[in-house]
Amino acid sequence: MTERFIATALALVLAPAAAEAEPQRAPTATISLPGAKLPKTSLERLLRKRRSTRSYGARPPTIQELATLLWAGQGKTRPRRRTAPSAGATYPLDLYVLVTEVRGLTPGLYRYDQQAHTLKRLQRGKLRPALQKDGGDLDFVDLA
Secondary structure, X not given: OHHHHHHHHHHHHHOOOOOOOOOEEEEEEEEEXXXXXXOOOXXXXXXXXXXOOOOOOOOXXXXXXXXXXXXXXXXXXXXXXXXXXXXXXOOOOXXXXXXXXXXXXOOEEXXXXXXXXXXXXXXXXXXXXXXXXXXXXXXXXXXX
């Protein structure tokens, strides 16, 4: 299941999903993100309150919340440094976002550019059904 899920995610990046009529290759659009807005609390308190969950709120996230999450995951903190550690500062990971319902963003597949704190749209449309199908039809993928 995991290999097929990853293959589908890569296929969405490299070519339009054949089974989905709505997704379309989009001319590259760059969306500037607002600065990260971090909570004013201690790291200890955040770690104690952290929980894994698959229950989602009824309100879609805002572009501000997504920007903060992306910055926390791979954001630039100073030249050649990010929020996530990397041996030798090679940073081999890139963040991709499959947007279905984010207030302020068109549905589609985006790549996070941590240097510029922007999103680059790779594909436009509702891509979640194809990803859920190839992800083993897990209910939480459809709800996320």
